[in-house]
Amino acid sequence: MxxxxxxxxxxxxxxxxxxxxxxxxxxxxxxxxxxxxxxxxxxxxxxxxxxTLADLLREVQREAVDRFCAAREEAVAREPGPRGRLAAMIRSGLPSGPGDELCVLLYELGTVARRDAAYAAEHIRLYERQAGIYTAILEAGAATGAFALTRDAASIARNLVALEDGYGLHIVNAVPAVDAAQARRLLFACAADATGRTPEELAAPERPGGPEDRRGNP
Known part of the structure; x- marks a missing residue:
């Protein structure tokens, strides 16, 4: 046999x-x-x-992208409404610190994207998938009155992902310019400006049930 x-x-x-x-x-x-x-x-x-080693590393990158995005999608899916989903998305997008293995892995692999089209394509997939999650949350919030968007949802989403990338790189540096808690506060402030809410409203636990108006009143 x-x-x-x-x-x-x-x-x-x-x-x-x-x-x-x-x-x-x-x-x-x-x-x-x-x-x-x-x-x-x-x-x-x-x-x-x-x-080749490059083939192996491309598989590492593909697996890391899927694992990172799936974790964010699962965090969002546990929340009952747009405000809670936006908060979960913000909290799930930053490294916990310099020792965050998955985020460090993604940043290291991303350095090759400048010179290799295959790595760049996977890096773009990571960016677009995250922006798509944000866009869906923001559009749902605008449709229900939970958010009063200051511009189109896709633009807000792309800016939030770019901010996460930038702050995340500082967090994993040998000498961090900001830590994870500071970066989260800054992201909540940016999201609040874009959705017509306060940072405190976005960060507060969301109660399941009836619709909210844009000021957060039940």
Missing amino acids: ARPSRAHERRAELVAAARRAVVERGMLGLRLRDVADRAAMSSGSVLYYFP
């Missing part, structure tokens, strides 16, 4: 090893040997499953 193939399992192990290598060493100067050592495999064995 033929032995069952372990190819899928081995590929997953290599993705995990490459993920650790990127977080620990960074993309600059990363070698195939670094991944092989963490996977306890030879370099030739790694290339049996992935033709």
Whole structure:
């Protein structure tokens, strides 16, 4: 009887090893040997499953993008209304600190996007998927009267994602310019300006039930 193939399992192990290598060493100067050592495999064995290191790292990036966005979507889905969903989106988009593995991974992989079209395409997918979540929340809030948008939802959404990216990069730096709590406050202030609410209203727990007017009165 033929032995069952372990190819899928081995590929997953290599993705995990490459993920650790990127977080620990960074993309600059990363070698195939670094991944092989963490996977306890030879370099030739790694290339049996992935033709090049770049192919492996693209899979790492794809998996990281999906994992990050799925976590944000799940956080939003737990909230009963647009205001709570907007708050959940803001809270889920920033690194917790310099040691936030997933965010560090995404930032490291994003550095290659300037020179490699495949990495750039995945980086764009990350940006567009997040902007799409924000846009849907903002449009729903405007439709129900929870928000009074100061401009179109897509523009607000794109600005919020760009701010998250910028603040997040500062948070994971060796010497952070802002910490996660400061960045959240700044994002809530920006979102409040764009939705006709106060930062306190956006951050407060949202009660499930009847519709709200734009001032937050039940």
